[in-house]
Amino acid sequence: MGLADDYRSMARIRRFEERLMTLKDEGEVPGSIHLCNGQEAIPVGAARVLRDGDYVSATYRGHGWALARGVDMAALFAEIMGRDSALCGGRAASPYLSDVSRRFVGENSIVGAGVPVATGAALTARHQGTGDVSVASIGDGAMNQGNVHEALNLAAVLDLPLILVVENNVYSEMSRIDDMVRVKQLAERAAGYGIPGTVVDGNDPDAVAAAMATAVERARAGAGPSIVEAMTERLVGHYSGDAQHYRPAGEIADARTREPLVRIRNAADAALTATLDAIDAEVAAEVEAAVAAARATAVPDPATVKEHLYA
Amino acid sequence: MPESLRYIQAVNHALAWALDSRDDTVYFGEDVALPGGPFGATKGLHKRFGDRRIFDTPISETGFLGMALGSAMTGLRPIAEIMYADFAFVAMGQIVNQIANTRYSSGGRWTAPLVIRMQQGYSPGACAQHSQSIEAYFAHTPGLRVALPSNPDDAYQMLRTAVTSDDPVVVAEARMLYPTRGEVRLDAPVEPVGGAKVVRAGTDATVVAWSRLVPVAVDAANQLAAEGIEVEVVDLRWLNPLDFDTVAASVGRTGRLVVAHEANLTGGFGAEIAARAADECFADLRAPVRRVAAPDVPMPAAPSLQAAVVPEAAAVVDAVRRTLA
Ligand SMILES: Cc1ncc(C[n+]2csc(CCOP(=O)(O)OP(=O)(O)O)c2C)c(N)n1
Numbered sequence: 001m002g003l004a005d006d007y008r009s010m011a012r013i014r015r016f017e018e019r020l021m022t023l024k025d026e027g028e029v030p031g032s033i034h035l036c037n038g039q040e041a042i043p044v045g046a047a048r049v050l051r052d053g054d055y056v057s058a059t060y061r062g063h064g065w066a067l068a069r070g071v072d073m074a075a076l077f078a079e080i081m082g083r084d085s086a087l088c089g090g091r092a093a094s095p096y097l098s099d100v101s102r103r104f105v106g107e108n109s110i111v112g113a114g115v116p117v118a119t120g121a122a123l124t125a126r127h128q129g130t131g132d133v134s135v136a137s138i139g140d141g142a143m144n145q146g147n148v149h150e151a152l153n154l155a156a157v158l159d160l161p162l163i164l165v166v167e168n169n170v171y172s173e174m175s176r177i178d179d180m181v182r183v184k185q186l187a188e189r190a191a192g193y194g195i196p197g198t199v200v201d202g203n204d205p206d207a208v209a210a211a212m213a214t215a216v217e218r219a220r221a222g223a224g225p226s227i228v229e230a231m232t233e234r235l236v237g238h239y240s241g242d243a244q245h246y247r248p249a250g251e252i253a254d255a256r257t258r259e260p261l262v263r264i265r266n267a268a269d270a271a272l273t274a275t276l277d278a279i280d281a282e283v284a285a286e287v288e289a290a291v292a293a294a295r296a297t298a299v300p301d302p303a304t305v306k307e308h309l310y311a
Numbered sequence: 312m313p314e315s316l317r318y319i320q321a322v323n324h325a326l327a328w329a330l331d332s333r334d335d336t337v338y339f340g341e342d343v344a345l346p347g348g349p350f351g352a353t354k355g356l357h358k359r360f361g362d363r364r365i366f367d368t369p370i371s372e373t374g375f376l377g378m379a380l381g382s383a384m385t386g387l388r389p390i391a392e393i394m395y396a397d398f399a400f401v402a403m404g405q406i407v408n409q410i411a412n413t414r415y416s417s418g419g420r421w422t423a424p425l426v427i428r429m430q431q432g433y434s435p436g437a438c439a440q441h442s443q444s445i446e447a448y449f450a451h452t453p454g455l456r457v458a459l460p461s462n463p464d465d466a467y468q469m470l471r472t473a474v475t476s477d478d479p480v481v482v483a484e485a486r487m488l489y490p491t492r493g494e495v496r497l498d499a500p501v502e503p504v505g506g507a508k509v510v511r512a513g514t515d516a517t518v519v520a521w522s523r524l525v526p527v528a529v530d531a532a533n534q535l536a537a538e539g540i541e542v543e544v545v546d547l548r549w550l551n552p553l554d555f556d557t558v559a560a561s562v563g564r565t566g567r568l569v570v571a572h573e574a575n576l577t578g579g580f581g582a583e584i585a586a587r588a589a590d591e592c593f594a595d596l597r598a599p600v601r602r603v604a605a606p607d608v609p610m611p612a613a614p615s616l617q618a619a620v621v622p623e624a625a626a627v628v629d630a631v632r633r634t635l636a
Contacts, residue, residue, distance in 0.1 A: 055385060089418025096412075100420040105384060110408050116374045117409060120381020120389075127337060127363065127387055134381070147404070150374025157369060308419035309454060311477035 004275050006205045007264050009047070010040035011283045013064040014261060016073060019287050020063070020080060024240050028295075030082050033094045036064040038203075038235035041260035042167050043068035045208025046135060049216050053132040055103045055121035057114045059139055060095035061167075062107035071099045073286065077294035089308070090300040105134075111172075112138060112145025115164065119151045122160035126222070133161040133219040135212075141172025143186045152225065156193040161219035163212065164227045167202060169234040174246045187229035195225050202230030203260045235259055313464075313494040321463040321495045322352045322428075322484065325470035326390070330360045333388055336474065338365040339375060340392025340428075349394055350430065350489060372402035376427065380410045383425040383479075390474060396431035396445050396483055403448070410479045411454030423479045428470070430484040432523050432573055433621050435614045442610035444522070444574035449481045450550040450583070456480040456504060457550040461525035463493035465548060472502050480504075485523040505549045507557035513543035516567035516631045519558055519584055521547040524571045524603070524622065531627035542631055550580055555587055562592045567634040571603035571627050579604050601630040 017035040024033060036043075039061075047068035050056070058065040066076055071087070078085035080094045087099050098106025105121055108114035118136035125132040142148055143166060155162040166186050170177055183189060190197025196218070200211040208230055215226035233255040237244045244252070256262065268276060316324065329336050338353065338360075344367045347354035357365050368375040372393060379391040393399045399406065406427065413423040433442040449457045456478050460466040466484060473480035510525065511532050520528040525546045532542035543561050547554070562568050568588050570581035585600040603626045611617060 087418075088416060088420065091416045091418050096416055098417050098421060100417065103385075105381065106417070106421075108409075110404060113377065113404055113409055116377020116405060117381035117384070119374065120378040120383070120387075121385045123337070123378055123382040123389075124385035124387050127335070127382070147373050147377065150369070150371035151377060153369055154371055154374040154378060158366070308417075309415050310456075311414075311422065311424075 003264050003268070003272065004279065006044060007261065007276055008279045008283065009044040009068060010205070010260055011279060012073070012286070013040045013043070013067050015283050015287045016067060016076070017063055019291060020077070021240065023081065023291070028081055029094070031093055032239040032241060033080065034061040034239050035236050036061050038255060038259045039167055039169060039232045040064050041205040042137070042165065042202050042208055042230045042232060045205035046165060046212045048205070048209045049213045050133070050135065053103065053130055055105050055118065055125070055132065055134040057105040057118045057121070057135070058107050058137045059111070059114065059142065060107050060109040061139070062137070063094070065137055066097065066099065066104055069102050069104050071102050071104055073290040074293035077290050078297040081294055082299065083294060083297040084300040085297060091308070112142040112147040114138070115148045115151040116154070119155045119160060119162055122155060122162040123158070125161050126158070131220045133163060133216050135163045135165060137165040137167055139172060140166060140168040140170065140177040140186055141175070141180065143189065144180060152193045152195070155225040156195050159222055159224040161222070162225040163215045163219055164225065166227060166229040167232060168229055169232050171234060171238065173238045185229055187227050190227045195227065197227040197229065199229045199231065202232035203258060203263060205260065233259070312498070313496050315492055316463050316495045317490055317492050318463045318466045318484070319350055319352055319489040321467035322470060323354055323356070324495065324497060325467045326353060326356060327359070328471060329390065329474040330356060330364055335386060336364070336388045336390065337382070338390045338392070339368050341368060341370055341394050343367060343392055348392070350486070372398050373405055376402045376405040377409060379425045379427070380405065380413065380423055383423045384413060384421045388424055388474065390426040390428055393427060393429040395441050396429040397440050397443050399427070399429060399445065406449070406455070407452050411452045414478070415454055422477055424477045425479050426473045427479070427481045428484070429482070430486040430489070432485050432487055433610050433617055434486055435617065436612055437610070438612045439609035444572065446483055446522070446550055447574060447578060447580045450580050454479065455551060458482045459522040459548065459550065460484060461488065461522050461546050461548070463491065464495045467495045467497070468499060468502050469548065472504055475501050476504050483522070487523050488526070491526070505552040505554055507545050507547045507549070507554040509543060509557065509561060510546045511542070511544040513541035513565065515541050515565055516569060516634050517543045517545060517558070517561040517565045518569045518571055518627060518631065519545045519547055520571040521550070523573050527622065527624050528571050528627050531624040531631065534624060534628055535631060540631065540635065555591065558584065558588070559592050562588060563595050566595055566597040568592070568596065569601045569603060569627065569630045569634060571622060571630070573605060573622060575607045576602060576604035577607050598634040601634050603627050603630045
């Protein structure tokens with residue numbers, strides 16, 4: 001994996017979400033959306049060390065994880081646009097979508113509640129003896145949810161192959177994490193469960209991949225869960241309509257100088273720059289094609305509204 | 312061959328049957344493995360099936376119900392035990408927001424074939440946090456199936472139905488009925504989900520009950536029979552799917568309806584049956600529908616106070632008399 005590959009994977013997420021925002025402004029996306037601009041290195045770094053059998057779950061800010069796991073971009077657009085998508089048939093939209101075909105167990109719009117569910121996928125892997133792992137991503141704020149604590153302790157005592165990725169982007173909605181906890185790093189809490197916890201630069205896919213490799217290896221070997229805390233910054237609001245009055249002046253501009261795509265751009269020589277320009281053009285075309293395909297997807301038939309409730 | 316078993320033994324047989332019939336069935340909860348369960352429901356199962364199939368969890372209802380869901384989505388058939396139904400409230404988020412939504416919100420691509428097994432109801436000296444009858448909370452939630460066995464054979468048959476169902480099922484047993492004994496058809500074919508039963512035929516009034524109030528209603532019917540009043544008793548058995556046809560047919564025969572449950576009155580599932588009857592059985596009804604339920608107070612612990620709250624046969628007898636008056 002080289003810089004160009006990482007760049008491509010992260011650019012796909014960035015352009016996907018930027019396009020989603022324009023679709024939202026044009027009235028083609030119902031409801032609010034939560035973008036992961038600036039955090040792309042985390043799912044992309046993690047995806048590098050995962051294999052097809054592994055399970056992944058995320059929060060409502062999970063488009064990046066879905067794309068990094070290979071979820072079809074057009075279907076993703078379609079689901080978020082309220083179409084009859086191949087993902088959830090228009091029943092989930094942006095904050096709760098999943099893809100059974102990619103073992104993307106799904107997003108969750110209840111903060112922290114996806115972690116026990118991810119623990120269940122880890123139980124299946126242990127029961128079946130496949131060596132597959134279950135990766136759950138949450139935000140820094142979610143670390144204070146009882147669901148997360150119960151799941152981590154449960155996974156620890158059962159030695160389940162769970163890896164909790166904490167995407168520490170400093171904010172939970174409009175509140176800073178250092179106003180909410182007394183620990184310096186959330187990964188310190190791992191000690192309370194008797195499991196490893198590491199802190200990595202979440203804007204560097206290599207650093208994320210290296211930490212994930214250690215955690216995944218441990219999990220596949222049956223030695224139990226780990227916490228990987230990835231430090232990052234949100235380049236956009238909590239949700240699509242967030243004016244971000246609560247952020248100090250200059251904070252986002254500063255963050256833009258060290259976000260993962262800019263970082264690769266800054267380090268690139270002339271040859272790599274040309275490659276990255278070409279990738280940008282390809283990704284832009286891919287995104288437009290996916291939007292067109294999503295627009296061509298039917299809206300769900302109201303006559304089916306009661307379908308899929310029971311077997 | 313039917314065997315005479317206590318209710319709790321019937322549960323144990325059903326669990327053994329479930330673990331025996333599929334390797335992907337796993338059972339977990341608090342004190343369920345070596346200890347055999349706080350009420351003995353899992354006695355002997357750990358020895359027979361081992362750690363991989365049946366294991367203890369930390370005291371973390373939210374954590375392990377979520378684990379039940381995730382494992383059900385990815386290929387297992389988990390049965391999670393909630394020691395007392397009251398403790399389900401601490402994990403209601405996993406039940407209502409996660410488990411119940413999984414199939415629908417994924418357009419049927421994910422499924423959640425899991426069972427949440429619990430026992431509920433009052434018992435002498437049990438406090439307000441160990442006595443509630445909580446079936447209405449689950450019946451209100453689309454996506455869940457809700458089963459309330461009232462006798463040993465149903466405890467066995469309905470639990471087997473639940474574990475073979477591809478939908479999440481809440482099985483709420485009645486703790487006060489655990490010692491009751493009855494014939495259990497161990498070799499019966501697995502029943503489909505749902506179905507109410509007429510457990511006593513009658514012509515003058517219908518009493519619809521479930522769980523512990525079924526034997527109470529039969530007792531009341533026997534008392535009234537001595538006066539020449541013949542009461543038909545319907546055991547609703549499943550609140551979801553609701554077999555209202557059996558209720559409507561009975562009301563068609565008797566023209567009078569009493570609904571009896573142990574849960575408190577307001578917003579109880581009895582209100583649902585009464586409303587459905589008003590809607591669908593209006594022409595057959597010769598008197599207003601009556602409800603027998605606990606008053607809207609938390610369960611007190613002292614037996615003398617409990618007696619003032621818990622509905623017994625006298626309350627059912629009284630309600631039937633009032634529909635006939
Ligand atoms: C149980 C619950 N409480 C509150 C909310 C409202 N809410 C949605 S997102 C959010 C902040 C989450 O912050 P964090 O976990 O740090 O994730 P981030 O948004 O930074 O990715 C809150 C409070 C919710 N969805 N669920």
